[in-house]
Amino acid sequence: MSSPNLYLIFVISSVLSFHLWILRSQEITCNPNDLKALNGFSNCLKPHVLGWNSSSVSDCCTWTGVTCDDSVSKRVVSLELGGKNLYGTICDSVAGLDQLRILNLSHNYLHGTLPIELFRLKNLEILDVSDNGFVGRIPEELHLSAIWYVNVSKNGFFGSTSGNLCNNSPHIKILDISMNNFHGQVPQGVRNCTSLQYLRVNGNNFRSLPKGIFHLLQDLKVLHLQNNSFSGQFDHSIGHLSSLVELDISSNSFSGVLPDVFGSLGKLEKFSAGSNNFNGTLPLSLLNSPSITSLDLHNNSLSGPVNLNCSTMVHLKSLCLGSNNFNGSILQSLSSCKNLTMLSLDHNNLDGQVPESFKNLKALTVLSLSRTNLVNLSSTLNILQHSKNLSVLLLSENFQEEEIPSDPSFQFESLRVLSIAYCELKGSIPPWLLGCNQLQFLDLSRNHLAGTIPTWFYEFKHLFYVDLSNNSITGEIPKGLTQLRALIVIDMKISMDEPSLGVPLFRTGIDGATFHYKDIWSVPPTLDLSYNMITGPVWPSFGDLRRLHVLNLNENWLTGSIPESLSGLTTLEVLDLSHNKLSGKIPISLAELSFLSKFSVAYNELNGEIPMGGQFMTFPYSSFEGNSELCGGTYVPCPVQHATIDEPTGDEGMTVFGPQFGYGVAAGFVLTVTVCFMSGWALPRKNI
Numbered sequence: 001m002s003s004p005n006l007y008l009i010f011v012i013s014s015v016l017s018f019h020l021w022i023l024r025s026q027e028i029t030c031n032p033n034d035l036k037a038l039n040g041f042s043n044c045l046k047p048h049v050l051g052w053n054s055s056s057v058s059d060c061c062t063w064t065g066v067t068c069d070d071s072v073s074k075r076v077v078s079l080e081l082g083g084k085n086l087y088g089t090i091c092d093s094v095a096g097l098d099q100l101r102i103l104n105l106s107h108n109y110l111h112g113t114l115p116i117e118l119f120r121l122k123n124l125e126i127l128d129v130s131d132n133g134f135v136g137r138i139p140e141e142l143h144l145s146a147i148w149y150v151n152v153s154k155n156g157f158f159g160s161t162s163g164n165l166c167n168n169s170p171h172i173k174i175l176d177i178s179m180n181n182f183h184g185q186v187p188q189g190v191r192n193c194t195s196l197q198y199l200r201v202n203g204n205n206f207r208s209l210p211k212g213i214f215h216l217l218q219d220l221k222v223l224h225l226q227n228n229s230f231s232g233q234f235d236h237s238i239g240h241l242s243s244l245v246e247l248d249i250s251s252n253s254f255s256g257v258l259p260d261v262f263g264s265l266g267k268l269e270k271f272s273a274g275s276n277n278f279n280g281t282l283p284l285s286l287l288n289s290p291s292i293t294s295l296d297l298h299n300n301s302l303s304g305p306v307n308l309n310c311s312t313m314v315h316l317k318s319l320c321l322g323s324n325n326f327n328g329s330i331l332q333s334l335s336s337c338k339n340l341t342m343l344s345l346d347h348n349n350l351d352g353q354v355p356e357s358f359k360n361l362k363a364l365t366v367l368s369l370s371r372t373n374l375v376n377l378s379s380t381l382n383i384l385q386h387s388k389n390l391s392v393l394l395l396s397e398n399f400q401e402e403e404i405p406s407d408p409s410f411q412f413e414s415l416r417v418l419s420i421a422y423c424e425l426k427g428s429i430p431p432w433l434l435g436c437n438q439l440q441f442l443d444l445s446r447n448h449l450a451g452t453i454p455t456w457f458y459e460f461k462h463l464f465y466v467d468l469s470n471n472s473i474t475g476e477i478p479k480g481l482t483q484l485r486a487l488i489v490i491d492m493k494i495s496m497d498e499p500s501l502g503v504p505l506f507r508t509g510i511d512g513a514t515f516h517y518k519d520i521w522s523v524p525p526t527l528d529l530s531y532n533m534i535t536g537p538v539w540p541s542f543g544d545l546r547r548l549h550v551l552n553l554n555e556n557w558l559t560g561s562i563p564e565s566l567s568g569l570t571t572l573e574v575l576d577l578s579h580n581k582l583s584g585k586i587p588i589s590l591a592e593l594s595f596l597s598k599f600s601v602a603y604n605e606l607n608g609e610i611p612m613g614g615q616f617m618t619f620p621y622s623s624f625e626g627n628s629e630l631c632g633g634t635y636v637p638c639p640v641q642h643a644t645i646d647e648p649t650g651d652e653g654m655t656v657f658g659p660q661f662g663y664g665v666a667a668g669f670v671l672t673v674t675v676c677f678m679s680g681w682a683l684p685r686k687n688i
């Protein structure tokens with residue numbers, strides 16, 4: 001072979017092997033720029049992202065949450081680190097990932113501001129930084145020409161941006177800036193987001209919408225404006241949003257009449273405008289909307305009759321018109337709404353009785369008719385038992401002074417929540433209750449029910465809330481009431497997955513405050529028999545009710561002593577035994593109740609020394625007053641010679657007092673705050 005040939009072979013083979021080398025290295029390593037960017041990004045996080053390091057494997061394409069494209073240069077195209085418990089900030093270096101299409105850092109503990117460079121990633125399609133602790137402003141201009149999904153919800157972003165959000169990012173379909181601290185006007189620039197289908201700005205402090213916004217967003221399907229500070233008349237031009245499926249404007253300060261534009265919102269399924277100041281009557285187009293499945297207008301000042309036409313509203317499933325000034329014969333107009341599952345009309349001036357035709361409403365699961373001037377409880381129950389799936393039934397503040405029906409054949413086998421309180425009903429606790437074997441919540445308080453508490457309460461497997469207070473009940477407490485399984489079995493917690501009640505449950509606390517609960521699991525386990533004429537002892541077996549939070553036996557004629565076993569009520573927060581005829585000593589063991597925050601034994605015939613330990617140091621004088629032979633603690637000092645006789649008592653008390661005291665106070669406080677927080681706080685009952 002000639003040397004030129006040899007030379008050629010040499011050149012070819014070198015080129016080939018160089019190519020191979022390049023190919024091999026491309027197989028094992030990601031793009032060096034991306035690698036550098038990822039390392040920079042990771043250095044700002046604590047702890048460093050699991051499994052990410054440069055020293056060993058340099059193929060960042062295999063790292064947790066990283067995806068590369070399959071081009072030769074193996075560029076990083078997606079970074080998905082949602083819910084990875086990441087702490088720290090986002091460094092500028094992330095902008096080095098210039099081929100990035102998806103960035104998902106949601107559900108972490110990231111904080112600080114977002115680097116401005118992030119909003120210049122021209123290939124970015126999805127940006128999800130929701131549910132973190134980010135703060136700062138969103139830049140005035142976004143340069144994200146490929147973006148269609150932006151979610152910055154649940155952070156601390158603020159400012160009133162007038163930004164040109166969409167001028168350089170024209171493809172945004174989904175924009176979620178909910179639950180931040182934005183204020184002022186919803187960004188003007190949103191008007192130019194003509195591809196927008198999904199807009200959530202709820203849970204901020206916005207006061208106004210840009211003018212003409214509804215003329216421009218033709219494709220909008222979901223609009224959430226709730227829980228802001230919007231006010232004034234609601235804009236008629238909403239009628240231009242002909243693609244709208246979901247509209248929520250609740251919890252604002254909108255006023256005036258609802259616009260009669262629902263005829264042009266032919267796809268609207270859910271409309272919520274609760275807790276505003278709307279007045280006037282319901283627009284005809286709304287009462288004849290064939291697409292609506294769920295309509296919530298509760299807590300406004302709407303008035304007039306409600307002539308729903310269910311021949312046209314065929315899809316209506318849920319109707320909440322509570323706390324308004326509606327009057328007349330609403331109920332008759334609902335008789336053909338066979339698909340209704342949830343109906344809430346409480347706090348209106350309905351007058352009359354539930355019509356026979358309600359037997360047609362077979363799908364009903366939730367019915368709230370409290371405070372609607374209804375009469376004829378007997379016929380009401382007779383009709384409603386035809387709704388076999390009825391699970392929540394609230395009828396309080398009606399039927400004044402009627403007799404509670406005692407027909408044992410009533411059948412409510414799906415009933416979980418029953419409230420017929422504040423009705424001044426006569427009669428006794430009805431035998432048909434026993435058939436409600438799914439019962440969890442029973443409120444028959446503030447009636448005139450006489451007779452004894454039936455012995456069969458132990459048969460309820462799920463009952464954890466019993467309020468029979470303010471009646472005229474006599475006789476002893478049946479032991480069955482201390483055998484409620486749902487108050488004994490500690491791990492029989494009410495599942496947090498249970499569907500929301502649909503209507504709030506009310507409870508009046510001992511100090512008159514009204515609590516309301518949205519979910520059954522947030523209701524505190526309670527036995528309230530106060531203000532009756534119950535005699536006999538407080539059974540030691542009450543101590544078995546380990547899940548109980550509230551035990552009120554005050555204002556009765558109970559005798560005997562306070563059982564030591566009550567110390568078994570380890571989660572008890574409220575214990576009221578006041579105004580009875582209890583005698584003997586307050587058991588020292590009660591000092592072990594570390595969650596107890598309200599306690600009263602006032603006006604009994606107790607004697608001896610008040611326990612010194614635990615929460616007992618926090619209870620006021622009024623918890624003990626009216627017991628002339630009681631002494632110690634925050635009450636009157638014990639006579640000196642008396643204390644020496646009772647030495648063991650003092651000693652034990654002292655050993656409990658100490659570290660546990662602080663723990664008890666702290667724990668009691670945390671629990672109370674948690675319960676209040678979970679339950680959605682307490683609002684006073686609306687007075688009409």
Ligand SMILES: *[C@@H]1O[C@H](CO)[C@@H](O)[C@H](O)[C@H]1NC(C)=O
Nearest residue numbers: 050051052053054055056057
């Ligand atoms: C780097 O990665 C390798 C393998 O992925 C791992 O065995 C090693 O512990 C990592 N080093 C650090 C410091 O995280």
Ligand SMILES: *[C@@H]1O[C@H](CO)[C@@H](O)[C@H](O)[C@H]1NC(C)=O
Nearest residue numbers: 082083104106107126128149
């Ligand atoms: C981001 O990640 C979270 C958690 O993995 C996930 O629930 C969410 O749907 C993701 N976001 C997007 C837009 O895909």
Ligand SMILES: *[C@@H]1O[C@H](CO)[C@@H](O)[C@H](O)[C@H]1NC(C)=O
Nearest residue numbers: 106130131151153154174176
């Ligand atoms: C935005 O993120 C929040 C919290 O992660 C989530 O609940 C919400 O559904 C997301 N919004 C959209 C439009 O996907």
Ligand SMILES: *[C@@H]1O[C@H](CO)[C@@H](O)[C@H](O)[C@H]1NC(C)=O
Nearest residue numbers: 163164165167188189191192
């Ligand atoms: C919307 O876009 C038009 C033209 O595309 C522009 O003139 C206008 O200033 C933009 N409006 C906003 C608020 O950015």
Ligand SMILES: *[C@@H]1O[C@H](CO)[C@@H](O)[C@H](O)[C@H]1NC(C)=O
Nearest residue numbers: 179180202203204205227251
């Ligand atoms: C309303 O928004 C505030 C924050 O702006 C939030 O704390 C509150 O929980 C929201 N309420 C509801 C009912 O969503």
Ligand SMILES: *[C@@H]1O[C@H](CO)[C@@H](O)[C@H](O)[C@H]1NC(C)=O
Nearest residue numbers: 252253274275276277299683
């Ligand atoms: C009813 O609406 C008013 C505002 O109109 C609000 O302040 C109040 O909290 C709402 N009440 C309930 C129980 O939602």
Ligand SMILES: *[C@@H]1O[C@H](CO)[C@@H](O)[C@H](O)[C@H]1NC(C)=O
Nearest residue numbers: 255256257277278279280281
């Ligand atoms: C509704 O309220 C406005 C004030 O917000 C009042 O001017 C108007 O007369 C009211 N309309 C009706 C029908 O009550």
Ligand SMILES: *[C@@H]1O[C@H](CO)[C@@H](O)[C@H](O)[C@H]1NC(C)=O
Nearest residue numbers: 288307308309310311312313
């Ligand atoms: C209810 O709707 C049906 C069908 O659209 C119509 O024929 C009927 O007249 C309406 N009834 C009332 C009272 O508006």
Ligand SMILES: *[C@@H]1O[C@H](CO)[C@@H](O)[C@H](O)[C@H]1NC(C)=O
Nearest residue numbers: 310313314315336337338339
């Ligand atoms: C109930 O809803 C179904 C579809 O969801 C519909 O086909 C039917 O006509 C409705 N029935 C009544 C009586 O409204």
Ligand SMILES: *[C@@H]1O[C@H](CO)[C@@H](O)[C@H](O)[C@H]1NC(C)=O
Nearest residue numbers: 303304305326327328329351
């Ligand atoms: C409803 O209330 C209005 C005004 O308060 C009254 O004029 C009307 O007669 C009432 N209608 C019925 C059926 O009670």
Ligand SMILES: *[C@@H]1O[C@H](CO)[C@@H](O)[C@H](O)[C@H]1NC(C)=O
Nearest residue numbers: 341361362363364388389390
């Ligand atoms: C009652 O509930 C059951 C179970 O959820 C359901 O299958 C059934 O269709 C409901 N009955 C009616 C009349 O809606």
Ligand SMILES: *[C@@H]1O[C@H](CO)[C@@H](O)[C@H](O)[C@H]1NC(C)=O
Nearest residue numbers: 353356375376377378379380
């Ligand atoms: C209650 O309603 C039933 C059935 O409609 C009726 O027969 C009965 O007379 C009513 N009772 C009273 C006290 O109005």
